[in-house]
Amino acid sequence: MSDRTVLITGAARGIGLATAKRFLAEGWRTGLLDIDGKTQNAAVEALDRPDDVLALTCDVAIEDQVASAFEAVRDRFGRLDALINNAGVAIFKPILETTLAEWSRVLDVNLTGPFLCSRQAVPLMTNGGAIVNIASISGQRASTLRVAYGTSKAALMHLTKQQAAEFAHRGIRANCIAPGPVDTAMAKAVHSPEIRADYHDAIPLARYGLEEEVAEAVWFLCSDKASYITGQTLAVDGGFEATGIGLVSLRRSLGE
Numbered sequence: 001m002s003d004r005t006v007l008i009t010g011a012a013r014g015i016g017l018a019t020a021k022r023f024l025a026e027g028w029r030t031g032l033l034d035i036d037g038k039t040q041n042a043a044v045e046a047l048d049r050p051d052d053v054l055a056l057t058c059d060v061a062i063e064d065q066v067a068s069a070f071e072a073v074r075d076r077f078g079r080l081d082a083l084i085n086n087a088g089v090a091i092f093k094p095i096l097e098t099t100l101a102e103w104s105r106v107l108d109v110n111l112t113g114p115f116l117c118s119r120q121a122v123p124l125m126t127n128g129g130a131i132v133n134i135a136s137i138s139g140q141r142a143s144t145l146r147v148a149y150g151t152s153k154a155a156l157m158h159l160t161k162q163q164a165a166e167f168a169h170r171g172i173r174a175n176c177i178a179p180g181p182v183d184t185a186m187a188k189a190v191h192s193p194e195i196r197a198d199y200h201d202a203i204p205l206a207r208y209g210l211e212e213e214v215a216e217a218v219w220f221l222c223s224d225k226a227s228y229i230t231g232q233t234l235a236v237d238g239g240f241e242a243t244g245i246g247l248v249s250l251r252r253s254l255g256e
């Protein structure tokens, strides 16, 4: 068992929970933080690693709650080596129908949350460390209905660069992952059958990603193998970001 410690936000399910399992498999002590205490408690029970796991119920958008959560991490583990800003919410609506409250909540959780968590995490990273922010392909390319979500994720990529610039002298690297569609509860809630079909058509690897495939990339960026990588966004998206209009028919013809 290593004394290395990671805190993962939005860890009750989906990509966050898969990432927690990845770090636990490497022997890291793991803090799981989520607004949904009930789901998270069930997940923590199933992990069955009481000595290595700390569960925190917290809204990443509320400063006081974030401060208390990191105090609990300090009290329990005494240090932090990695922070994964994964908690996120998606509201897909046309610009003219998106209310100010919806816009603000998405920005608060997806952008202000990582800002608040990172400010608390850095003083605990006394031996250096790594921050990984989970953005989205929706932050790399505009698409319909994603005004708040896409804008929050694009800004998160820039926040990553700011963090890389300002934390490097502390030995802290900051990187970002932009997942393509991953078949989690979030995707199930906002991807209609038509959207799912479109993704299969548009993505060169012609499928959704797996939670574990994103978790693997997070692990790599936090590991010593990524020691000279900072300020970058890595797309884990089956080739979505690399391609453009006209590809679908060409790719189909290649497969014939």
Ligand SMILES: NC(=O)c1ccc[n+]([C@@H]2O[C@H](COP(=O)([O-])OP(=O)(O)OC[C@H]3O[C@@H](n4cnc5c(N)ncnc54)[C@H](O)[C@@H]3O)[C@@H](O)[C@H]2O)c1
Pocket: 009, 010, 011, 012, 013, 014, 015, 016, 033, 034, 035, 036, 058, 059, 060, 061, 086, 087, 088, 089, 090, 109, 134, 135, 136, 137, 178, 179, 180, 181, 182, 183, 184, 185, 186, 187
């Ligand atoms: N699933 C996809 O297709 C996809 C694609 C690109 C990016 N992402 C991003 O990956 C991340 C994880 O998404 P997922 O698909 O696993 O979603 P998910 O909805 O399954 O999990 C997100 C978790 O974050 C928690 N959460 C939400 N608001 C919170 C808050 N204010 N404070 C603390 N926890 C909060 C939720 O309770 C949930 O457990 C998100 O940032 C999402 O935007 C997902």
